Amino acid sequence: xxxxxxxxxxxxxxxxxxxxxxxxxxxxxxxxxxxxxxxxxxxxxxxxxxxxxxxxxxxxxxxxxxxxxxxxxxxxxxxxxxxxxxxxxxxxxxxxxxxxxxxxxxxxxxxxxxxxxxxxxxxxxxxxxxxxxxxxxxxxxxxxxxxxxxxxxxxxxxxxxxxxxxxxxxxxxxxxxxxxxxxxxxxxxxxxxxxxxxxxxxxxxxxxxxxxxxxxxxxxxxxxxxxxxxxxxxxxxxxxxxxxxxxxxxxxxxxxxxxxxxxxxxxxxxxxxxxxxxxxxxxxxxxxxxxxxxxxxxxxxxxxxxxxxxxxxxxxxxxxxxxxxxxxxxxxxxxxxxxxxxxxxxxxxxxxxxxxxxxxxxxxxxxxxxxxxxxxxxxxxxxxxxxxxxxxxxxxxxxxxxxxxxxxxxxxxxxxxxxxxxxxxxxxxxxx
Numbered sequence: 001x002x003x004x005x006x007x008x009x010x011x012x013x014x015x016x017x018x019x020x021x022x023x024x025x026x027x028x029x030x031x032x033x034x035x036x037x038x039x040x041x042x043x044x045x046x047x048x049x050x051x052x053x054x055x056x057x058x059x060x061x062x063x064x065x066x067x068x069x070x071x072x073x074x075x076x077x078x079x080x081x082x083x084x085x086x087x088x089x090x091x092x093x094x095x096x097x098x099x100x101x102x103x104x105x106x107x108x109x110x111x112x113x114x115x116x117x118x119x120x121x122x123x124x125x126x127x128x129x130x131x132x133x134x135x136x137x138x139x140x141x142x143x144x145x146x147x148x149x150x151x152x153x154x155x156x157x158x159x160x161x162x163x164x165x166x167x168x169x170x171x172x173x174x175x176x177x178x179x180x181x182x183x184x185x186x187x188x189x190x191x192x193x194x195x196x197x198x199x200x201x202x203x204x205x206x207x208x209x210x211x212x213x214x215x216x217x218x219x220x221x222x223x224x225x226x227x228x229x230x231x232x233x234x235x236x237x238x239x240x241x242x243x244x245x246x247x248x249x250x251x252x253x254x255x256x257x258x259x260x261x262x263x264x265x266x267x268x269x270x271x272x273x274x275x276x277x278x279x280x281x282x283x284x285x286x287x288x289x290x291x292x293x294x295x296x297x298x299x300x301x302x303x304x305x306x307x308x309x310x311x312x313x314x315x316x317x318x319x320x321x322x323x324x325x326x327x328x329x330x331x332x333x334x335x336x337x338x339x340x341x342x343x344x345x346x347x348x349x350x351x352x353x354x355x356x357x358x359x360x361x362x363x364x365x366x367x368x369x370x371x372x373x374x375x376x377x378x379x380x381x382x383x384x385x386x387x388x389x390x391x392x393x394x395x396x397x398x399x400x401x402x403x404x405x406x407x408x409x410x411x412x413x414x415x416x417x418x419x420x421x422x423x424x425x426x427x428x429x430x431x432x
Contacts, residue, residue, distance in 0.1 A: 001042040004098025007073065007091050009038070010049035011099060015069040017050070017322065024050060024322040044197040049073065052080045052194060054321040055150040058122045064109050070099065071106075078110050081194060085110050125150040126317075126324055130364075137365050137413075145363070148417035153318035155190040155198065156181065157212045158220050158243075162250050162279045164211035172206045182420055183397050184220040186247075188212070210277035215243050218315075218414045218421030219361075222308070223247035224393045225412065225426045226357035230255035232303040235295060235349055237342060238262055239285075242271035244308055244359075249280035261286040261295055295349065303354050305346040309339045311362040315423020318416060336366055343375045347431075355385070356429040358411070361422060368425040369410040375429065385428040387412045 001009070009031070016027045028050060032043050053060065053069075053076040060075025061067040074092065077083045083091075088110055094101035102110070115123060121131040124146020134142040157178065159169050170178050170188060176199055181187020190199065206212045223244045228234050230253045236245045239260035248258050258280075262268050265287050275283055286294040312335055317324045339360070346356050358375075360367050376382060387407040391398045406413035411427030 001038060001045075002095075002097065003045075004091050004093065004095055006042060006045045007049060008097060008099045009035070009042075009046045010053065011069045011073050013046065013050050014053055014073060017054075018069060021326065023326075024054060040197065048194050048196075049076075051321055052076050052152070054325065055152070055318075056080045056125055057325065058125045059115065059118065062118050062122045063113060063115060064106065074102075074106060074110065078113050121146065123147060127327065129329060130314075130327075133364050133366070137363060141417075145415055145417050148415060149314070149317045149363070149423060150321065151318055151416060152192075152194065153216075153416075153422065155192055155201075156214070156216045156220075157188040157190070157201070158184070158215040158247065159186045159188060160211055160213060160246070160250055160278055161186065162254065163209065164206070169206050169211050172211075173204060181217045181220070183394055183401055184217050184224065185395075186220055186250075187217040189217070208277070210279055213243065213246060213274070213278070215247070216319075216422045218419065218424040219243060220247060221394075221414065221421065222357075222359045222424050222426050223251065223306075225390045225428065226251075226304060226306050226355075227390075227393055227428070228252050228258075228304055228306075232256045233298075233301055234258045234304045234306065235298060235302050235346075236260045236306045236308070237346060238306075238308045238310065239271060240267040240308065242268075242274050244306060245271065245283060246274060246278050246280060248306065249275075249278070249283050252282060254280065254282045256282055258283045259286055259295060259298060260284070261288060263288060299348045300351055302349040302351060304357065305349055305354070306357045306359065307342055307346060308359045309335075309342055309367075311335050311339070311360040311367050312364060313361055314363050315361040315415070315425075318422060332364065332366060335362075336371065339367060339371050340374065343371070344378065347379060350431050352431060354431050356382070358425075358427045358429060360425045362425060363413065363415060363423040368413065368427070369408055372410040372427045372429070381432050382429045383432065384410055385430050387427075390426065390428050 013031050017024050028047050053073050056076045056079045060072045060079050063075040064071035077088050089102050092099040092102050120143035121128045124143040126146040138145045159166050176190045178188040178190050201207050228248045228251045239245045239262050245260045288294050391402045394401050404418050414421045414424045
């Protein structure tokens with residue numbers, strides 16, 4: 001397919017996403033099945049265009065003065081990809097299988113690229129109803145924070161210290177040109193071009209041998225901040241596919257015990273193969289039964305409960321740009337209720353002096369600081385471990401991290417703008 005044909009296809013797919021209100025991945029898959037002539041490179045390029053348009057949907061529409069799929073795709077080429085007017089005109093020139101040629105108004109708007117007067121939620125490309133929430137957290141820089149959350153995410157890997165050292169892994173993946181992470185001692189970062197396919201990491205020998213896992217650096221830091229120690233008894237209460245479980249096991253050097261569970265047993269399905277590959281021998285997976293009670297026997301025995309809480313996912317918009325446009329206020333209210341219930345569920349598990357590491361991939365205060373304050377009101381026997389102390393887990397990087405991240409009375413907030421990670425909140429709550 002020509003670049004112009006790819007752009008036309010992206011406009012078509014974007015229209016289907018808007019009209020059908022389906023996840024972008026599902027629509028792209030359906031389009032690919034119906035257009036077998038499109039090769040893998042074509043499909044990757046089209047997906048890149050669509051996801052970039054979703055990232056910059058509001059600002060692109062503002063720039064072009066219209067909310068049509070065509071306007072948003074054309075505006076994105078300027079806003080996100082920085083193409084000049086002549087390059088865009090060559091992609092939209094009315095040729096076979098390409099979009100219709102640019103009209104006078106489109107040319108004028110693309111040449112001016114004028115965002116004067118754009119509200120923060122437009123410049124930051126997030127839903128208008130979230131603007132009061134962003135204002136409470138970020139104030140006058142909310143537009144910049146939103147724009148960073150709309151940026152393209154890098155491809156992060158976590159080195160498994162049970163199996164490998166960073167230098168060896170970097171050498172094995174040299175064709176991907178990985179760079180050390182900014183904060184995590186385990187992180188490697190791969191930068192991808194806008195239209196590049198994700199690397200076939202599952203076929204790499206380092207992955208097959210359990211030397212690496214795919215995990216955002218912010219998620220790695222969340223595990224590090226829990227300060228799990230060798231010999232401790234730890235519960236990962238929302239283990240899901242096991243990313244943080246594996247990190248905890250490695251931090252504990254296979255000494256002590258990690259009990260991994262999740263309310264939804266389907267989310268736990270991938271954890272078993274990942275554990276086998278990783279070399280982690282101190283993990284018990286407690287799959288929930290229909291009657292519940294899978295961790296009742298652990299009451300009063302646990303040093304650390306890690307809660308990777310269900311949340312709105314606002315911190316992971318870089319990876320799921322269509323999710324922000326489908327999010328509704330009711331989802332926030334539901335997640336807040338679930339978070340409070342899970343926090344309360346952790347309390348009976350802890351021994352005296354035990355701690356909860358409460359983690360969300362959200363930047364919203366209602367799910368973060370407010371949730372912690374509400375928990376402390378219900379459970380005065382807990383206090384927040386000072387976030388600056390929590391950050392000391394990063395050793396020599398702790399001071400610079402504390403300057404970059406948002407440290408509040410309740411915890412640590414990471415964002416793409418401040419820490420170059422996904423958005424994560426971490427609070428460590430200690431029982432007296």
